[in-house]
Amino acid sequence: xxxxxxxxxxxxxxxxxxxxxxxxxxxxxxxxxxxxxxxxxxxxxxxxxxxxxxxxxxxxxxxxxxxxxxxxxxxxxxxxxxxxxxxxxxxxxxxxxxxxxxxxxxxxxxxxxxxxxxxxxxxxxxxxxxxxxxxxxxxxxxxxxxxxxxxxxxxxxxxxxxxxxxxxxxxxxxxxxxxxxxxxxxxxxxxxxxxxxxxxxxxxxxxxxxxxxxxxxxxxxxxxxxxxxxxxxxxxxxxxxxxxxxxxxxxxxxxxxxxxxxxxxxxxxxxxxxxxxxxxxxxxxxxxxxxxxxxxxxxxxxxxxxxxxxxxxxxxxxxxxxxxxxxxxxxxxxxxxxxxxxxxxxxxxxxxxxxxxxxxxxxxxxxxxxxxxxxxxxxxxxxxxxxxxxxxxxxxxxxxxxxxxxxxxxxxxxxxxxxxxxxxxxxxxxxxxxxxxxxxxxxxxxxxx
Amino acid sequence: xxxxxxxxxxxxxxxxxxxxxxxxxxxxxxxxxxxxxxxxxxxxxxxxxxxxxxxxxxxxxxxxxxxxxxxxxxxxxxxxxxxxxxxxxxxxxxxxxxxxxxxxxxxxxxxxxxxxxxxxxxxxxxxxxxxxxxxxxxxxxxxxxxxxxxxxxxxxxxxxxxxxxxxxxxxxxxxxxxxxxxxxxxxxxxxxxxxxxxxxxxxxxxxxxxxxxxxxxxxxxxxxxxxxxxxxxxxxxxxxxxxxxxxxxxxxxxxxxxxxxxxxxxxxxxxxxxxxxxxxxxxxxxxxxxxxxxxxxxxxxxxxxxxxxxxxxxxxxxxx
Numbered sequence: 001x002x003x004x005x006x007x008x009x010x011x012x013x014x015x016x017x018x019x020x021x022x023x024x025x026x027x028x029x030x031x032x033x034x035x036x037x038x039x040x041x042x043x044x045x046x047x048x049x050x051x052x053x054x055x056x057x058x059x060x061x062x063x064x065x066x067x068x069x070x071x072x073x074x075x076x077x078x079x080x081x082x083x084x085x086x087x088x089x090x091x092x093x094x095x096x097x098x099x100x101x102x103x104x105x106x107x108x109x110x111x112x113x114x115x116x117x118x119x120x121x122x123x124x125x126x127x128x129x130x131x132x133x134x135x136x137x138x139x140x141x142x143x144x145x146x147x148x149x150x151x152x153x154x155x156x157x158x159x160x161x162x163x164x165x166x167x168x169x170x171x172x173x174x175x176x177x178x179x180x181x182x183x184x185x186x187x188x189x190x191x192x193x194x195x196x197x198x199x200x201x202x203x204x205x206x207x208x209x210x211x212x213x214x215x216x217x218x219x220x221x222x223x224x225x226x227x228x229x230x231x232x233x234x235x236x237x238x239x240x241x242x243x244x245x246x247x248x249x250x251x252x253x254x255x256x257x258x259x260x261x262x263x264x265x266x267x268x269x270x271x272x273x274x275x276x277x278x279x280x281x282x283x284x285x286x287x288x289x290x291x292x293x294x295x296x297x298x299x300x301x302x303x304x305x306x307x308x309x310x311x312x313x314x315x316x317x318x319x320x321x322x323x324x325x326x327x328x329x330x331x332x333x334x335x336x337x338x339x340x341x342x343x344x345x346x347x348x349x350x351x352x353x354x355x356x357x358x359x360x361x362x363x364x365x366x367x368x369x370x371x372x373x374x375x376x377x378x379x380x381x382x383x384x385x386x387x388x389x390x391x392x393x394x395x396x397x398x399x400x401x402x403x404x405x406x407x408x409x410x411x412x413x414x415x416x417x418x419x420x421x422x423x424x425x426x427x428x429x430x431x432x433x434x435x436x437x438x439x440x441x442x443x444x445x446x447x448x449x
Numbered sequence: 450x451x452x453x454x455x456x457x458x459x460x461x462x463x464x465x466x467x468x469x470x471x472x473x474x475x476x477x478x479x480x481x482x483x484x485x486x487x488x489x490x491x492x493x494x495x496x497x498x499x500x501x502x503x504x505x506x507x508x509x510x511x512x513x514x515x516x517x518x519x520x521x522x523x524x525x526x527x528x529x530x531x532x533x534x535x536x537x538x539x540x541x542x543x544x545x546x547x548x549x550x551x552x553x554x555x556x557x558x559x560x561x562x563x564x565x566x567x568x569x570x571x572x573x574x575x576x577x578x579x580x581x582x583x584x585x586x587x588x589x590x591x592x593x594x595x596x597x598x599x600x601x602x603x604x605x606x607x608x609x610x611x612x613x614x615x616x617x618x619x620x621x622x623x624x625x626x627x628x629x630x631x632x633x634x635x636x637x638x639x640x641x642x643x644x645x646x647x648x649x650x651x652x653x654x655x656x657x658x659x660x661x662x663x664x665x666x667x668x669x670x671x672x673x674x675x676x677x678x679x680x681x682x683x684x685x686x687x688x689x690x691x692x693x694x695x696x697x698x699x700x701x702x703x704x705x706x707x708x709x710x711x712x713x714x715x716x717x718x719x720x721x722x723x724x725x726x727x728x729x730x731x732x733x734x735x736x737x738x739x740x741x742x743x744x745x746x747x748x749x750x751x752x753x754x755x756x757x758x759x760x761x762x763x764x765x766x767x768x769x
Contacts, residue, residue, distance in 0.1 A: 097731070105521075129520075130522045219713075405733060406732060
């Protein structure tokens, strides 16, 4: 018996199927990126807002950093009452990575983009390289943003190539948290250690918890929290685009971290958020974001002390900035962009940033924000604010190279968990990061010029 | 020129013979065929259009992307041919991903099928509380992967976790389940086996209950003990069930994502192929082209496994 499949496939059918296949491929090629040719679409364009009227309704994608949904809803209502512009608050993701996924997917589809998006320290530069966000300089001028009242380091974080690409929103720094009860039981002073060497000494007396110190979990921004250790020892991930990971000082800094876990054994690495381990009493001290402050104070059943990040033998106290800013997509209407800028300006008003800070523990972005009532209620916030004087913009290698944070976390994991050779791990890391720079970054930043 | 005139020369002899007849008859046949074709189209077209739009179009689009050097979010990309595929097969990262996928698949498929069979044999006996036991064993399969991942993450926590507490009672220290890449893989394998063994157990139970009792009784009369009856009669007769489970659990394992994503978001040591697809595109690297290439490779692997199983493994199956 002849198979029906065989008898049906005539030359004509074959040609029809080929035509269908070719059509399907042609259809598949539609949408997505433009292949080859002119890449000027990736260059962010200046927008002229002369004569533009703000849109009446915009979308705001947020991660609600530090449990900010309630305060965001309140501030949005205040904004609408003041300007008549409606803002639709959308949960863009649970964290910076999730919102980045959604934003990039919307970019690829070229639809459904918001007017304002929360972008983290490690993501905004990628949006800049791809031409996804607009420079805000014209808008800052037109809407008369009082830039001199913003905290400089928090604004400078979003500057590149002489332009401002975002404005600070839920900004944070790492903070040293310690269990005051444990410190008291150990007979230690009620303060954070001034240097890491001092803490290494103190750790011998800290026996109340499973471990004296808990390094933050590696999945959660290891590169960010270890930046302080590197700077304190005169090392850095990179100097601008020049990678410095294999230099002796960097190797010594990471060797010191490895020794603290495996040789001196006063440190462990958290499996999940180190703020939870600390609040649960598993460790006597840890480093966590200022954005975790409110949560830790609520969860901990002991007296929580906070302090500046300890200094190293070469530099300090010194601390990286972090957290999120607000940006405006390029592929939306100028009316929406203008309304978005008005919203960003409103969220950055001194009284509003103070309210946001009180609700979340993130830093007030304005110098003139009246924080007295908040400090009276939560005195620990004052330490976090004072530490802003010691902040420094993060190394390019961590925040500007796509995937660098993941690569750093992998290398740190090898060093801390697998006791891998430090120099070898850092050489591998440097090679990977250099590859990312050469392939994914260098051509794009040259194109933006 | 009519449709039938066009089709006739191309028809093979057998088909042509069947279609031969008077011109009037040919026209009637042709008209009926056309009517049937339109009826067929009316019923099938909505589904075909949906499948084409939401299954085959993305598949082809993904194939197109896999040939590009494309950063997610960028509006431009460069055509690089098979470079993404070459990188996956030649890079250390790509090879590690394939090894992790192999270990994960073999362990989860083997673990859930063997344990599922054992549970099925136990549940097939008339024991008190077996209905409750069947429910308890099957329940994890229908639970949300996200919820399962979160609960197990707490159980595995080396400081707070229930497992760490149990280990402390016997003077043992908990492994660093999340931080150590080897233990992380073991951890997600355990959770997937736990979640899927209920499915295997219930399918095997169905197979066991449909076995011909007369054959087993005859073997018993011939002096075969319970172990002999199981190995020599029950297990071969269960081969269609085993074959079905082998296909479905392998395909499920190769598409396992939710629990891995929740328990090990960085994917260190647990980056099976489908998770690597996600990590490369959305996990920080934004390498949409490379990610698409891994997705195509995974698709081809799945296709090959299915074809091999159907062509070769099915021949070994004994249908009762």
